[in-house]
Amino acid sequence: MRIVPRISLPLLAKELVEKANAKRTYIIRTLCAVVIAGVFAFNMLNYGTGNYRGGMSLWAMAMAGKTLTFTILSMITALVLLILPSAAATSITSEKERGTLELLLLTRLGPWKIVLQKFLGNVIPMFMLLFLALPMLAIAHTLGGVDLEHWNEVTIWLAELPVMILFAAAWGVAMSAFFRSGAAAAVAMYIFCGIAFWILIALADMPRLAWRGPGAFADLTALGVAQLLLVLPALILATVFLRRRHTPAKGNLALRIFLALDRFWKHLNDKWLGGMEIVAGGDVPLPEDDPVGWFEKYKKPSGSKSHLTRIIMFFTIPAVIVVIGVFTIDPYYQLNTGSRLGLMLLAHLYLGVAALTLLVKGVSIVAEERRNQTLDVLLTTQVSAAGFLAAKKKYLRRLHVALVMPPLILVVLALVCPGINVSKRITIALPTIVLATIHLTVLSEISIWIGVKARNHRRALMTALAVVLVWILAPLLMGALVDGISRNTELADTISYISPLRASVRMFSRRMPHLGSFAQIITCAVIPAMAIYTFCRIDTWRNAEKRLRQ
Amino acid sequence: MNTVEVDNLKVRYGKVEAVKGISFAIPKGEVFGFIGPNGAGKTSTIKVMATLIRPHDGDVVIAGKSVKRDPSAVRCHIGYLPDFFGVYEDLNVLEYLNFFAAAYEVPRDIRAKSVGGVLELTDLSDKKEARVDDLSRGMKQRLALARLLLHDPEVLLLDEPASGLDPRARIEMRELLKELQGMGKTILISSHILSELAELCTRIGIIESGKMVAEGSLKEIYARLEMRKVVHVQITNATPEMIRKIGMLRGVSEVEEDVDRIAVRLDESVASVEDLHAAIHSFGAKIRMFQPIAMDMESVFMKLTTGQVS
């Protein structure tokens, strides 16, 4: 007699098999190994040779062990944060997009079991990644590990990681149950994670601020507890969404939000601004000679001019109000370094949102038409594959312009504050402008290239995210490696500037860069970026016909 | 003069060879029925003709233009109806048709007229303002037909136009296609139901796992079918030995035993019905009934597509 009923989890099995078969899994594992090996070699070279000619000192070994431990931990954290939100957020939407969710709901699985299995399907591979890291941590330990003072920190970090995984997987699945398209769910999830992270950190910070107590790891514990408490509600929410919203609603959520915003804006406009005419509204004309462009412009919520204007308003107005408020309340405040940094931080946050949006939209250009099964018919008309892409790109560029407006306006605000010299102004403005124009253009082009090349939307999204991660991290690691091997700080610095992160962090540094180093930023950031851009553009163009027609 | 010529066409998806070298031709104004079971390679072949897949080998020539060398010229001459409709969020019928008129580069001054014309032809004039995604399956199918007539193509490539339609909509669709045939269009229709096409098609090609197993005018196929008879025979003193002997006769491909009779499959190009009668008689059989009938289309189709004939 069986006392414990056998639990069967068919969906989980399918999910795990699919994941194990995906190329991505192998790529990630290899990437992990390479990075670890690189850091390892770097540390050995750094502390084992060079300064310490008399062989490896005990101190050097201890340092190596510590660096390695923290590198491994931060890398795993970064990987989890990069992969998990989008993977979890697309787990149910991918079933919706393939039209298989209805079928699943018709089986005896039921929403609760589907949610649970999707949740486990995302949690288990991540836990496996954690287990993979344990041997690496063991190696770090043999190299001296960490001292007692840091040991607590490591333990808490190690404990926080699984909690973070549970939290992100649960909320990702909830997003996935709520949204209709994977792209929307992924973007919402990243934004949610960002906000949740800051709010939870702030909450967790309170006891420390109040008692000036034991510090860093206390707040990690609080954060962990908060996250753990939020796992079950997320799963329940996911079940509710799935039960209620499994039939696709008419018009998508983004459209409805925009329509609501639209009404709100119209109300404001009529009441407060006396009906200022921002964009001429009116009836939708029939398409004339650019059908794809017409569709983007009139039938997509993100396409029309009034909506683009609204994006700009939505992001900029709060910041402007705050700045004006500060000025009027305290004219002597004069936007000191702190508040200027705050503005710039906000600008870069906006840039991050812009980057994410452009990436998702760029990747989805073709996938969306494939999902709707509208591409084939279009390609038997006189619309060529290249023409199709060109029309889509045009509207992506408009979105790009709208999205970088708010951060650029913030930069201008930071610039107009009195009492700073010219070179400081350049320090503030230049990196943001370079990021907003050049890096984001290259990013759009890369996403389009990947979106056209990959057959599967989800895989395209993942690949694009991975490419961005490599773009950010690889130059930093390379730079560190060069520094370790050749001690050529100049060269190392030059290499690290290829990373957009470095360019953006540069302006927050205390050391005032001289104008010569700007030439360096421009050369290093711009030339490789342009090379990538040209490659993607030409390759997409040349192979458009072939790739769109399988 | 053939409007469509398919020459030793091969299609591959990675390692899978979906179409393994098929050839056929469609003369101008004919309706070609392209028949085969699921996965036979119909859609693959049609997609090559519609310039959506590049052939791995061989070529298709439509109105004198090769899909390999001059796909954009081919696109002027074809109208393609895929086996799905697609999702057009938030587009109404009029916008949908104008969208495609623009995509087909129909001259601006005759656009309104040609949209009106196809709406009239497909009987959708009073649905102009309806959302495309809200139309019924039958209406969607008619709208798709309207769409592919916008630029007045010579050749229509229709992939399972009748699938998912109720009997009434099927008949309407057939009437519509007859009308188009009357307008002189060359039409290719794929289906896995033979009887559905019999009334409409002038030529038929039967495809099975990427190969053409039978092709010709409807008459030729019928003539070949005429040759294949099923003879129902009632023998009062039948023995297993006797039935085994009948099965070994020349021209007999199979003997099926029913409760009170046997069904003998006979190829008349090898042995006549009279010969069969005489032979059975010579085995000492007492024949109570002897009834030759032509094999029906469905069972021929089943036979053809399981590789037992030809």
Ligand SMILES: Nc1ncnc2c1ncn2[C@@H]1O[C@H](COP(=O)(O)OP(=O)(O)OP(=O)(O)O)[C@@H](O)[C@H]1O
């Ligand atoms: N994109 C693809 N990738 C890989 N294999 C494919 C692809 N499309 C079709 N095939 C394979 O090619 C073969 C022929 O498929 P095709 O769709 O042409 O058949 P069909 O005759 O249209 O079938 P049906 O009646 O089901 O529509 C099948 O075995 C199918 O599995």
Ligand SMILES: [Mg+2]
């Ligand atoms: Mg098919």
